[in-house]
Amino acid sequence: MSTDVRTPQVQTQPSQVDATGIKLPIYMDNHATTPMDPRVLEEMLPYFMEKFGNAASRNHSFGWTAEEGVETARERIAKLVGATTKEIVFSSGATESDNLAIKGVAEMYREKGNHIITAVTEHKAVLDTCKRLEKYGYRVTYLPVQKDGLIDLDDLKRAMDDKTILVTIMFANNEIGVLQPIAEIGKLCHEKGVIFHTDATQAVGKVPVDVIKQNIDLASISGHKMYGPKGVGALYVRRKNPRVQISAIIDGGGHERGMRSGTLNVPGIVGLGKACAIALEEMPQESCKLAGLRNRLRDRVMGRLDEVYINGSMEHRLPGNLNISFAYVEGESLLMGINDIAVSSGSACTSATLEPSYVLKALGAGDDLAHSSIRFGIGRFNTEAEVDYVADRVIETVERLRELSPLYEMAKEGINLKDVKWAAE
């Protein structure tokens, strides 16, 4: 996932331990990727060497052993999201799952209609897929979001017409962590006979996902966002009420019930399965712990700094996500100051396109605040001591950079920066 990882421009340093016993650098960018859980690796290891078989080999025990590993994983994934095993299709990751869901529905239901609805804050894996379909004659509606990052259900209702075949709205946003009203969106879709896909990459394993209760027809799942391995993911494809059909985008040996050909990545799939099993077991405690750490970080930072703004709804949000704008401080320079901490910024300087985050812009906060934003992604292995260290480093760096900022000086003099006529570059 290239664009959501707004590359943190961290100077890599050899691992070191500071006076308080914290190991540096600290990783707090868990929306980009997560470290693998050691229990996941342990489960995967036999499948590289001794259990190396091709899961599609039907005539010997090497194949059967590999297939057994795959099917156990399939059960674990299905259980985590409330699906049945036949509804899980393995892929190379969430980007492929998004492509398969959207292009697969577009092709399969072309006769029925050509209209797709999505939102402006979706991941590029969804947006760019929709853009490609526009070239092929599909019509795409990009719903705006409200100030808190959520779509307005009335907007969605109004956007639907008799040519609408698919609604694709993400479960949890990768930058601001906001949770869309998935069950309500799914209900609306089902009332209108429209298929509902959700990119659940950031949500699965973090918050409860139930494809039945939440009326989801297709859901993209990724391994490496939930302490599993990279390069493996899945797509949930509903088989009943309604039965959803998709065209394959990769042709070949007819693996995965013809929906995704290609020899299965058995160790990766086994790892994804284990990651799901752990998540199912530990989510209730873990989400409380993460929300506690996240709120601790927020309260400590906001208790010491003025003009700090939270981007997106605090109420409907992933427990480990905090996205804050520090007014008058540019995000990349802030990252440079906290170079023993790995986080991300929505600043233009940290993106390949030199544009500030389109997600933050969509909230209507203004480009200046997008340039000043930092995304903290707290995960399973972060500790309270790390959160305190991060908060203190952020506070001291913001204070230092504000002393250096002409904007802060002007604001303190009572000048309204919106009234200043800036010399265009």
Add this chain to the structure above:
Amino acid sequence: MAYSDKVIDHYNNPRNVGSMDKSSADVGTGLVGAPECGDVMKLQIKVNPQTNVIEDAKFKTFGCGSAIASSSLATEWVKGKTIDEALTIKNTEIVKELSLPPVKIHCSVLAEDAIRAAICDWKKKQGAEKPVAAEAK
């Protein structure tokens, strides 16, 4: 992306940070960039009206590490120079000195603009007829 040692040094130890009285007759102030673009530089010079020598320079910058380093370096370079000498400073020299990558060249351009804007402001105060920035274009 890794920063050059010089950029890191200027970021960690910025030279000549601060502000001078912008209403003072011997102070020229340049404010360039825009918050929406992610870069704003304020560069001020204090000029000896007899010799036209820049005796002091101060800056404040909102922007990335390269923008901070470019403006910090600019203040170092203009100090002790006459107005005319300072006007010969080119952004390409800043790029070279700080080993800025292509995506950061605009930071050096902004620093050059800031020098010119500060000199222009000072000249206006001295009653110069034509702004220097316009002449240079």
